[in-house]
Amino acid sequence: MSKIYRYIILIIALTCVSSFAFSQCNEFTKKDCIPLLSPYTFNGQLNNTVLSEGETAELQLTFYADQEYRILVAGEDQLGQIRFQLLDVEYNVLYDNKDEDFTKLWDFSVESTDDFIVRVMVDQNMNPEDTESGxxxxxxxxxxxxxxxLFK
Incomplete structure (x- = not known):
């Protein structure tokens, strides 16, 4: 019977820890990131996750013609530089912020409405014992x- 209680306590503890981490991530996004989108209008979708060094995340999005877009990809300081790419659905790289000194922002427009993939990568630390997440x-x-x- 005590094993069951241990498992229940472990499950509750893990649930609380993951909820706490994601609420901290939401606060980071709302406080530190959304203001950087100005003068663009935030689309209302909080796309964030906790990543460790060496991990990659992808998000498929639809971008519409006759709109200008700003992509913002930012990570907590302990993660260092965050790399992101814009790819078409066939995984051809259309943009890579590595070519622009790992900028956090990129402004662009598309000629026609289409689906694209945003890939986010956190570089691997050379010392695996010091792996950070954020x-x-x-x-x-x-x-x-x-x-x-336009300013004159």
């Missing part, structure tokens, strides 16, 4: 094409 957020902002504010 929150990584991937957010999308949008605005009508041509609504860009």
């Amino acid at each position: 929150c990584v957020s991937m957010l999308i902002g949008f605005r009508a094409f041509g609504s860009r504010t």
Whole structure:
């Protein structure tokens, strides 16, 4: 009977720890990331996860013609530089932030409505004993094409 109680306590503890980690991730996203989308309008989808060094996550999204988009990919400081790529559905790389010194933001538009994949990668630390994990957020902002504010 005591084994059953141990398993129940273990399950409750794991559930509480994972809920706590995801709530911290949501707070990081809301507080530190969403404001960086300005002047674009946040699409309302909180796309975040806890990743460890060496892990990859992918998200398939639809981007529409006649819209300008901003992709923001940011991670907690302990993860270092976060790499992200935009791929078509056949996994051809269309953009890689590695080519732009690991920028967190990328603004773009598409010629026609289509599905794309955003791949997020956390580099592997050379020392596996020091592996860190942390929150990584991937957010999308949008605005009508041509609504860009121009300064003279």
